[in-house]
Amino acid sequence: MKKLILGMAIVASAFVFGQKGDVNAKLQEANKAAMDAYNAKNYAAAAPKFVEVYDLLKANGQDNKIYMYYAGLSQALANNADAAIKIYTDLINSGFTGVETTYTAKEKKTGQVVNLDKTTWELMKKNSDYSDFKTEQSKSIEPDLYETLASLLLNQKKGTEALAIIEKGLAKFPNNAKLKEAQTTAYLQSGNTDKFVAGLREQLAKNPNDATNWYNLGVMQSKNPATTNDAIESFKKAIELKPGFADAYQNLVYTTIGDDAKTVSDINALRKDKPDEASKLIDARRERFAKALPFAEAWYKSAPENLDAVTTLKEIYVVTKNMDKVKEMKAKEAELSAKAK
Template sequence: MNRRYAYALSALMISGLAMAQKSELKDAERAIKKGDVQETKAALSKVEAVLSNANDAQKAQYYFLKGNFAYEQVKKKVDLDKNIDEVVASYKQVFELEKGAKSNKYSKQAEEELKAVSQIVVNKAIEANNKSQYTEATKRFNKAYELNPTDTIYLYYAASTAVNSKDYTGAINNYKKLMDLGFTGQESYYTAVEKTSGEVQSFGKDSKMRDLMIKQGSHKDPKFVKESSKRPEIIKNMALIYHQEGQYDEAEKAIAEARKSDPNDMNLLLTQMDLYLKSNNMGKYEELAKEALAKNPNDDVLLYNLGVTSYQAKKYDEAKKYYEKAIAINPKAENAYLNLAILKLMPDEGLTNKMNALGMSASDNKKYDALKKEKDLIYKSAIPDLKKVLDINKDNTEAINTLKGIYKALEMKNELKALEAK
């Protein structure tokens, strides 16, 4: 008798809980419609306390209301990141619960609201990118991809903005994901210009909608856009990041792959040369230098870069030849003139050390005077190149300061005064 009574009492308690849940869910629904934040939170909190006793339909309704409440806050831009995360998490529960129950009572609206949230996130990402707030843009594009895993273009944008913010780890991680997903970015879509705003609007794959807008007169200039593959760019960026971060083995693999995609990219070729330079593989370095010159024998920028890499390799005579060739092709090659002057001034430190090491004997004084003459000749040899730099760019501070030092050392007071007056 007692046992049967206990069962009956238990059934009544569960029934009472279910009734309370229905009531609180209705209260939450009404509060959301009214826009009453505190009332909604209180009602949802009461349901959450007894959620373990709810059936799947009630749980789905609870998570839908929770997500819908967060969605309303997102629209008002209240605690944007927190509420976006809440929308995603809550609606994920709705989808799982209704999929198991083979129902779509709440899923359809949840999907529509997720799309709307996604668009808000994308717009915020674009806004941040346009303001050069690249860290914020990266975060938003990553979230947009999380909301739309099939729209891999957002992952690509997240990687690009990460590069701009110098978050190279984040960029590499996203590029790797894109490579694993087989992303190419080789898309085609229909566009038209909206007459009122003058902006190009994409209609995606929907040519009929685009054509309808043209027919109605709200749009003009219809186009079919076919973008080239972004894969070579991704591989190239990975190679350059690895190179910059000193991960030379990874960089070498990526560059070799990138050059297969774009063998004529001079930046990649120069980066590959620099890698061989750093690993002291001079045979490969010189092989690539010949390849680079064969491709662009009259490219003054290439010649200048070869001068820089030769200088770094301590091949100073080669560096001098490259700088002189760059100048012969482009008489306004400012940096080539400056580096040529620096090359000419290189013996200065060694001569100064020798002079300072001498004693005060007659023999040492004679040696000192000879070294001083040699030092002065070096200074004088660099003056024309530094003047050329200033003819091209009067504000080049390195050239100005170096020339001032030379004029002081050579006691060229009039020249120094004239330079300081500029």
């Protein structure tokens, strides 16, 4: 989200409302209040003042939506998501780009460069007291509108709405990296898991050093028994890129162990009538726990105050028959449980 740059005065209004002192005074007062509130980081107070500036200008013939953009950004910074979403949506639907033309001229006597509205600038060309008449066009902020609105919608878990905005934005700005990244998240929120995975792979092809995307890919792969090994490799890659990545270690442990509740149920069902088959399952279970042990120890090392990490490590020590460590983890488990009360 771009930071507001509030160095501008309402130059054009000073000429348009030159004969309307009350209106112009209200306009300047509202503008000052908006900028003062923003600079003081009182964004909730700044937003309605920017709307007031916009309304005053519009009532007098100037539909300058840059002030609605300022209002929307202030609402976003104030965490008033619904209000910000409405303003940004209206701005996008109106075709607003933020492109503005600045008109300047130089006073020959003082050498001072002054800002003028277009009409006055044209008239001043006939005035011999001014020279160096120039125009400058500002950069479009339209990509920012799409990026910010997408982010606001995703933060509100409105994945389907976000996806529609993102696709609309990408139609205009197909190479926008932020929108492409947001699109991947929107696919997940809207339930398009296949497209989510495809998006992750696309992002990783562009940036293979993104630990979070490797982690997210591993999470999706771990949901399918056929891609369990792929998930393990993705989690390992995430950890390689981000040492101490506790969540990646956690998922690496769980993916390596598999559905242990089902395994225990199957073992219990076979113990009486098919003890040999039950023994095979027990041996395979112990082998998986042994493989998961170093990952669990690394998880605990990266998050020593995490009760789940402690409990999981304790259970792995039980299965692998390391009773001294079981005792140690039980003590740690009791300590953390006591702190949580």
